[in-house]
Amino acid sequence: MIQNLGFSELLLILLVGLLLFGPKKLPELGRSLGNALRNFKEEMNRTIKEEKEEKRD
Known part of the structure; x- marks a missing residue:
């Protein structure tokens, strides 16, 4: 969604x-x-790391 914003749109939002x-x-x-x-x-990131550690155990 943000990828479609051009300079004019960002300027308008500002x-x-x-x-x-x-x-x-x-x-x-x-x-x-x-x-x-x-x-x-x-x-x-903390949640993903905890899930990976739980899967290893």
Whole structure:
């Protein structure tokens, strides 16, 4: 889905976000989203690793 987004679509999303949240809040929202995605990825990797270890035992 993200692969189909071009530069103009990303620019439009950024502008809408800027209008909705303002320039001061936008970086904070970006950091929060990045942290959430990183935590999700770490948990998924941990779960996959645990499943592989259970299959070996």
